[in-house]
Amino acid sequence: MREAEGFGVLVAMIAGFLLWTSAFVALYAVFSLACIYDWPAPRLFVVGVWLVHLIAHGALVAWTLRWWRARPADPADPRPFLRLAAVTIAIAALGATVWTGLPAVLSFSCS
Amino acid sequence: MTSDRSEADRIRGLETIWAPPKGWRALSAVNHSIVGRRFMVTAFAFFLFGGVLAMLIRAQLALPGNAFMGPEAYSQVFTMHGTVMMFLFAIPIIEGFAIYMLPKMLGARDLAFPRLSAFAYWCYLFGGLIVVGSLLLGMAPNSGWFMYTPLSSSTYTPGINADVWLIGVTFVEVSAVAAGVEFMATILKVRTAGMALNRMPLMAWYLWVTAAMIVFGFPPLILGSILLEIERAFDWPFFDPTRGGDPLLWQHLFWLFGHPEVYIIFLPAAGIISTVLPVLARHPIVGYTWIVVAVVGLGFISFGLWVHHMFTTGIPNLALSFFSAASLLVVLPTSVQFFAWLATLLKGRPEMHLPMLFIYGFFFTFVIGGLTGVMVAVVPFDWQVHDTHFVVAHFHYVLIGGQIFPALAAAYYWLPHFTGRRMTQTLGKVVFWLILIGFTLTFLPMHLTGLLGMPRRIYTYAEGAGWEALNLTSSIGGFILAIGFALFVVDMLLQLRTPGKAVRNPWRTGGLEWAMDTPPPSYNIASLPWVRSRLPGNDSPDLAGELAEGRGLLATPRNGWRETLAVDMIDGQPDQIVLLPGPTWIPLYTALATGTFFVGLLVKIYVVAVLGALAVLACGLVWVWDSGLKEDPERLDIGCGATALPHPAATMPPSLWGLVFLLASNGALFASLVFGTLFLWTVAPNWPPPATLPADVLSRVVTLAGLALALGGALRALRVGGRGRDGARQVWLVVATLGGLIAAAGFAAVPAVLTPPMSGHAYAAVTAFAGAYMAFHAFLGAVFTAYAFARGRAGWLSAVRTVEVRAAVIWWIYTAAAGLVTLALIHLMPVLAGP
Numbered sequence: 001m002r003e004a005e006g007f008g009v010l011v012a013m014i015a016g017f018l019l020w021t022s023a024f025v026a027l028y029a030v031f032s033l034a035c036i037y038d039w040p041a042p043r044l045f046v047v048g049v050w051l052v053h054l055i056a057h058g059a060l061v062a063w064t065l066r067w068w069r070a071r072p073a074d075p076a077d078p079r080p081f082l083r084l085a086a087v088t089i090a091i092a093a094l095g096a097t098v099w100t101g102l103p104a105v106l107s108f109s110c111s
Numbered sequence: 112m113t114s115d116r117s118e119a120d121r122i123r124g125l126e127t128i129w130a131p132p133k134g135w136r137a138l139s140a141v142n143h144s145i146v147g148r149r150f151m152v153t154a155f156a157f158f159l160f161g162g163v164l165a166m167l168i169r170a171q172l173a174l175p176g177n178a179f180m181g182p183e184a185y186s187q188v189f190t191m192h193g194t195v196m197m198f199l200f201a202i203p204i205i206e207g208f209a210i211y212m213l214p215k216m217l218g219a220r221d222l223a224f225p226r227l228s229a230f231a232y233w234c235y236l237f238g239g240l241i242v243v244g245s246l247l248l249g250m251a252p253n254s255g256w257f258m259y260t261p262l263s264s265s266t267y268t269p270g271i272n273a274d275v276w277l278i279g280v281t282f283v284e285v286s287a288v289a290a291g292v293e294f295m296a297t298i299l300k301v302r303t304a305g306m307a308l309n310r311m312p313l314m315a316w317y318l319w320v321t322a323a324m325i326v327f328g329f330p331p332l333i334l335g336s337i338l339l340e341i342e343r344a345f346d347w348p349f350f351d352p353t354r355g356g357d358p359l360l361w362q363h364l365f366w367l368f369g370h371p372e373v374y375i376i377f378l379p380a381a382g383i384i385s386t387v388l389p390v391l392a393r394h395p396i397v398g399y400t401w402i403v404v405a406v407v408g409l410g411f412i413s414f415g416l417w418v419h420h421m422f423t424t425g426i427p428n429l430a431l432s433f434f435s436a437a438s439l440l441v442v443l444p445t446s447v448q449f450f451a452w453l454a455t456l457l458k459g460r461p462e463m464h465l466p467m468l469f470i471y472g473f474f475f476t477f478v479i480g481g482l483t484g485v486m487v488a489v490v491p492f493d494w495q496v497h498d499t500h501f502v503v504a505h506f507h508y509v510l511i512g513g514q515i516f517p518a519l520a521a522a523y524y525w526l527p528h529f530t531g532r533r534m535t536q537t538l539g540k541v542v543f544w545l546i547l548i549g550f551t552l553t554f555l556p557m558h559l560t561g562l563l564g565m566p567r568r569i570y571t572y573a574e575g576a577g578w579e580a581l582n583l584t585s586s587i588g589g590f591i592l593a594i595g596f597a598l599f600v601v602d603m604l605l606q607l608r609t610p611g612k613a614v615r616n617p618w619r620t621g622g623l624e625w626a627m628d629t630p631p632p633s634y635n636i637a638s639l640p641w642v643r644s645r646l647p648g649n650d651s652p653d654l655a656g657e658l659a660e661g662r663g664l665l666a667t668p669r670n671g672w673r674e675t676l677a678v679d680m681i682d683g684q685p686d687q688i689v690l691l692p693g694p695t696w697i698p699l700y701t702a703l704a705t706g707t708f709f710v711g712l713l714v715k716i717y718v719v720a721v722l723g724a725l726a727v728l729a730c731g732l733v734w735v736w737d738s739g740l741k742e743d744p745e746r747l748d749i750g751c752g753a754t755a756l757p758h759p760a761a762t763m764p765p766s767l768w769g770l771v772f773l774l775a776s777n778g779a780l781f782a783s784l785v786f787g788t789l790f791l792w793t794v795a796p797n798w799p800p801p802a803t804l805p806a807d808v809l810s811r812v813v814t815l816a817g818l819a820l821a822l823g824g825a826l827r828a829l830r831v832g833g834r835g836r837d838g839a840r841q842v843w844l845v846v847a848t849l850g851g852l853i854a855a856a857g858f859a860a861v862p863a864v865l866t867p868p869m870s871g872h873a874y875a876a877v878t879a880f881a882g883a884y885m886a887f888h889a890f891l892g893a894v895f896t897a898y899a900f901a902r903g904r905a906g907w908l909s910a911v912r913t914v915e916v917r918a919a920v921i922w923w924i925y926t927a928a929a930g931l932v933t934l935a936l937i938h939l940m941p942v943l944a945g946p
Contacts, residue, residue, distance in 0.1 A: 003763040006680040017411035024415045027433055035427060036793050046429075076643070078682055081309035081400060088404045096412065096440055103432035110427060 009079075012067070013086045015060055016093030023053035023097045027104065035110035043108040050101035057094040064090040121661055122637060124668035129220070129634035132694050139694040141225035142633055146232050147211025148529075153236055154204040159596070160243060161195035164188050166593055169553070173586035175574040185570035186253040187272075191246050193256030194276060197372065198283050199239045201514060202325075205379045206231065206290040208521065209318050213294065215624035216312045218303025218642065220635050220665075220675040221691050223296045223765040226698045226734065231289040233702030238282030241706075241713070245275040252276035255568060257365050258339070260350040260358040265343045271713060274343060277336045278713045284329050284336075285705065288776050291325035294318055296768040300677045300686075303623070304664055304753070305642040307683040312622060312645065313396060316403050317382030320410040321375055326772055328371035328414070330780035334787070335364030338880070344715065347869045347876035349787075355873035357795035359424060360787055366417035367783065374413040376510060378406060380517035381448055384470060387524045388452055390620040391467045394459030395646070398451040405444035405451075412441045422493045431490050438488030445481060449474075464618075465536040468543045469520035473512060476550065480508025483558065498568075501561025504554045511550055519546070519599070526606055527613035531630040534617070535609055538602040545595030552588025556581040615655055621646025626655040638663030639676055641751055642683075664750040676749065677758060677765055685749060687758040689765060692738070701730035732898060738766075739907050739914065760911045770918055774925045781929050784884065788877050788936055792944045800874035802867040803941040810865065811934060814857030818930045820850025821892055822923040828899070828916050835910040837903065844900040847919065851893025854930065858886035861937065878937050885933045888926045895919045 011018070026049045034042030068083040131140035140146070167188050171180045180188065210228050214221050222228055245251045253272050254263040263273045298319045302311070338349040339361065348354035350361050389396040396402065415437035422431055452474075461467060483505040487493045496502060519542075526534050560581040565572065572578055616625040626648055627636045638661045640647055640654060648654050657663065664685070665674050677687040704726035711720030739759040746754040758764035792798060824847030832840035861882025867875045899915040902908055908915060 003680070009681055014407055014411075017408060021411060021414070024433065024437065028430060031427075031430060031433075033793065076307075078307035078309040082681070084400055085404050085407075088400070089407060092404065092408055092443075093411075096408075096437075099440055100415070100433055100436045103429060103436060107429070107432075109429055 009082055012064075013082050014089060015064075015086065016057070016090035017096075019053065019057055019060060020093040020096045020100070023050065023057075024100055026053065027101055031104070042110060043104065046104045046108070047101075050097070050104060053097055053101075054094070057090070057097055061087070061090045061094055118661060121667055125634045125637060126632065128668055128671055128673055128693075129632075131633060136694070138699060139696045141229045141692060141694060141698065143210050143214050143221045143225060143228060144631060144633070144635075146225070146228045147207050147209075149232055150203055150207025150210055150235070152207075153232075153239070154200050154207055157195050157199040157239060157243070158204070159600070161192055161200060162593060162596060164192040164195065166589060168192060169586040169589035171570060172572075172582050174583070175572050175576070175579055177571055180570060182570045183253065186255075186568075187246060187249075187251040189568060190252045190255055190276075191242075194242060194252060194280065196510075197256060198280050199235075199242065201376045201510065202287050202372075203235055203239075203283075204518065205321065205376070206235075206287065208379065209294055209322075210290070212525070212624060213297060213315070213318060214301070214675075215627065215631065215635055216314055216622065217298070217301065218306060218623045218626075218636070218640050218647075219297070219301045220639070221673070222293055223301045223677075223689065224293050224769060226692055226695060227289050227293050227769075229698035230701055231286040231293070233699050234286035234289070234705060235283055237702060237706040238279050238286065238709070241282065241709070242275060242279035245272070245279070250275060257369065258361075259365075260339065260361045263339065264350065265346075274340065274713055277340045277343075278709050281333055281336045281340075282705070282709050284333050287325050288329050288333075288773075291322040291329070292769050292772045292776065294322035295326060295772045296765045298322070299680045299768055300765045301675060301689060302678050302683060303639045303642060304676060304678060304685045304751075305640075305683050306678065308681055309399075310642060310645050310683065313385040313399065313402060314379075314382040316406055317378050317385070320406050321378045321382075324371050324375050324378070324410050324413065326776040327779045328368050328375060330368075330776055331364045331783040332368035334780050334783045335361055335368075338364075338787070340712065341876075341880070344712070345869070347880070348873050349791075349876055351873070352796050354871065355791065355795055355797045355800060356876075357791060357873075359421070360790055360795070362421050362424065363417070363790065364783060364787065366420045367414075369420065370417045371413045373506075373509065374409055377513040378409065380473075380514045381406075383517040383521045383524075384452060384473065385448070386622070387466050387520055388470055389455050389459070390524075390618050390622075391464055391470075392456050392459030392461045394455055396451065397454040397458060398447070399645070401447055402451050405447035408444040409441065412437055412444065416441060416488075419488055419493070422490050423497045428490075435488055435490050439485065442481065442485060449478075465539045465543070466520040466524040468540065469516050469523070472543060472547050473516035473520070475547070476508055476512030476516060478512075480505060480510075480512045484509060496561055498566055499561035500557045500565045500567055503567050504557035504561060507554045507557075511554075515546075519543075522599075522603070524618070525624075526603075527617050528624065528629050528631070530607055530609075531613055531628075532606065532609045533611040533613050534606060538598065538605065542595055542599045542602055545591055545598060549588050549590070549592030549595050553585045553592055554588075556584045556588075560585070616648065621648030621650070623647055626658060628655075628659070636663070637661055638666035638750065640664075664753070666750055669747075676755070677761075685753050685755045687761045687764060688747060688749060688755050689758045697730060697734050701727060701734065704730050728894070732894075735898075736902075739902075739912065741906050743909055743911050759914060762913075762917075764914060766914065767917055767921065770921055774921065778925065778929070781884070781932075784877075784881060785932065785936060788881065788940070791873050791877060792940055795873065797872075798874070799941075799944065800867075800872045802872075803874065804861070804865050804878065804937060807865060810857055810860050811938065814854055814930070814934065817850050817852070817854030817857055817889065818927045821847045821854055821889070821896070822850075822920075822927045824848075824850055825896060825916065825919045825923045828896075829913060829920050832903075832908065832913055832916055833910055837908070840908070840916070841900055841903050844896050844903065844916070844919075847896040847923070848893045848900065851889050851896060851923075854926075855886045855889035855893060858882050858889055858930070858933070861886075881933050881937055885926075885930050888929065892919070892922050892926050895922050 030049045031046045034045045064087040068087045071080040071083050131142050298315050341347050342349050348356040350356045350358050418434035419438045560578050565578045637659045640663050673691040675689050677689045679686050708720050708723030711723050744757045744760050749755050824843045828840045828843035862879035866879040869875045869879050896919045899919050902915045
């Protein structure tokens with residue numbers, strides 16, 4: 001397997017949590033900027049960022065599921081393991097983003 | 112007979128090639144077993160030193176109104192206790208363990224970069240000696256182990272106490288990042304044949320995630336330490352709120368490192384549990400994939416918790432709730448591992464050997480620490496107990512429970528591997544009970560002391576506060592704990608003299624680290640296995656014997672080369688023969704030059720610092736000059752009918768992966784700088800600044816042109832060089848070098864000419880720093896392309912030997928990208944967020 005392809009597989013495996021990192025940083029940054037600069041309807045921006053990430057998470061879960069279903073049957077092949085890990089990480093990261101952003105939906109305040 | 116002789120010749124050849132030098136020349140050894148042992152012994156010595164400091168703390172707090180220590184001495188002692196334990200013990204002991212054990216577990220003969228791990232050791236030792244030596248001179252850091260500003264600023268901490276911390280700890284962190292890069296590249300590439308990712312020992316997964324966390328987690332603190340040292344030395348006000356700085360920026364940078372640090376400490380310890388527990392439970396680990404997923408998850412989520420150390424700083428409630436949510440979330444991946452361990456115990460037939468006792472001690476203590484961690488993750492509860500002894504109790508349960516008990520289990524489990532002697536368990540059981548009882552007596556009451564309101568870091572307290580009995584109990588427990596560790600030292604010394612050689616593989620496990628003689632020979636294994644499962648020793652009952660007889664890969668020495676394999680990172684198919692360096696003084700010289708740089712900064716004789724930096728650069732160039740081959744190699748036989756190319760002819764040898772990870776770490780530092788700049792622009796008081804950069808078009812055009820020339824020239828050199836056009840390659844390398852120098856000059860103009868006075872406002876300080884950072888990188892890029900040019904002239908480069916040019920391209924991709932972000936940051940922010 002070529003080096004770049006191999007590294008790409010590793011990145012795909014952890015893609016779920018890369019997306020969670022993006023969501024976490026974006027939530028904190030957009031919340032801070034919206035409140036500091038008195039953006040109109042700051043909640044809309046924060047929840048919007050959260051929803052965009054949830055959509056991306058959903059797409060990733062669907063893609064990794066398809067990727068996993070197309071796994072080779074050979075038990076000695078590492079790909080079934082990597083793809084199962086990718087699906088599990090994608091689902092776990094989706095749950096993590098739901099949980100982390102939930103406070104912005106339930107109760108919003110700039111104070 | 113002939114066969115016996117040839118086998119003896121083969122072994123003698125390996126011994127000759129891999130033998131470390133004797134006598135004082137042993138300091139030039141780079142073998143991983145030697146460097147790993149040095150790391151572990153040094154770290155344990157620092158642990159004992161930190162333990163003595165802990166005893167001083169407990170002696171002082173045993174009674175109310177105690178005059179044993181005054182406030183200044185107490186401040187130095189508790190600061191040094193935390194600093195020594197976190198920076199000089201907890202991380203380096205992991206590094207030492209990984210340096211020693213990782214290649215053995217991966218079926219390799221050494222790490223990817225043996226000289227880098229030797230360099231890491233010397234940096235660690237010298238940095239540690241600077242920090243510890245300051246206490247003996249009465250100039251030790253005294254602002255607490257997290258050095259909060261403004262207490263640690265020059266106004267409130269004059270003298271060099273804080274400088275010792277900032278410079279000494281940064282020196283040690285250089286060591287940690289070097290080790291992190293080493294581990295990432297090694298685990299990714301330097302494994303034995305057949306070791307696909309799904310067959311890697313769990314410990315390798317744990318250490319890979321830990322190494323990645325070091326690589327990304329340490330740079331924020333390195334940046335913070337550089338900025339604070341510059342503020343203290345040159346009055347650039349990054350953290351001074353009266354001039355646009357913000358003390359909270361320090362807290363963000365510190366805890367961006369500080370919270371992942373807890374998991375950096377915990378994860379390898381959990382790796383020990385995942386390795387030792389299944390062996391003693393007589394059942395393969397349950398949930399291998401689940402554990403890998405949990406470890407990856409833990410690695411990520413642990414970076415989202417840093418603000419839970421800052422719940423009382425006035426950050427808006429919703430922001431706190433994001434971090435509180437992440438802090439609660441981290442329980443899940445931790446629990447997954449716990450349930451996997453419990454399931455393994457339930458499905459197996461656990462044998463109650465000494466290491467298992469310490470594993471049970473880990474379960475008992477760490478679960479309590481985890482539960483109090485959940486409590487302090489909840490914002491209102493944290494507000495009540497913040498900076499009280501409750502928090503002290505919590506993190507000692509996490510750190511001692513989460514690292515020391517597994518480390519002791521590891522010490523006894525792998526003792527026969529280190530010593531080659533039979534192990535006795537009697538005294539170890541006394542050690543266990545003394546440590547468990549002493550630990551519980553010390554820290555369990557401390558929860559109550561904290562709930563009763565006793566703040567941390569006070570040097571004494573008045574009688575009648577209701578804290579007397581609890582403190583006395585903690586102090587008695589502390590001394591029992593100390594006796595336990597003293598007995599552990601005695602036990603280790605006795606074990607070194609135990610009569611009787613250890614049987615090979617005493618725990619009857621299939622792990623590769625036991626498929627060799629104990630103590631291991633300098634070359635680890637006489638031939639490398641081609642593995643087909645996670646526990647290769649279980650597939651072949653006499654694997655060690657087969658490998659010793661040369662029935663594996665790379666069995667026959669050739670050309671005096673130190674050889675090990677590099678494999679495809681996913682499926683483990685043999686990919687390259689890595690040619691490793693032998694004994695050399697260059698890591699020690701480079702560390703001494705680095706030390707000269709840091710000491711020059713510490714004593715504020717900057718000429719010495721500059722000379723040290725130049726010496727580091729010179730050592731670096733000498734370091735890599737004799738690596739590689741002067742002729743194009745062919746594929747070589749590696750045994751078992753397979754062939755591989757020597758790594759100098761590979762497109763992506765481990766060294767380039769090392770560079771990628773080093774730049775990733777550098778990128779984390781740069782990202783922290785970008786975060787700091789945006790933080791100051793948006794949150795800090797006294798902004799916008801009174802003056803900004805002039806609208807100077809010329810410098811921007813020149814800088815951009817320099818970046819384009821450098822990156823384009825390097826890319827072109829790689830392209831034409833790959834087609835065998837050596838002359839054209841050399842021309843393009845010259846173009847790239849000139850481009851690098853132009854870009855360096857353009858960026859250097861920012862701090863040198865364009866920025867308003869740096870001591871006037873944090874804007875000028877941070878802008879000048881960003882310009883200096885980029886000028887430094889562009890200058891280094893120019894040096895690298897000039898170096899590649901020199902290598903080309905000397906005949907080290909060809910159409911297939913292109914490593915130096917590839918390295919220059921990777922460097923310039925990073926530098927050009929960071930340069931564009933920097934230009935946008937320093938020129939657009941005044942427009943976007945200005946008055």
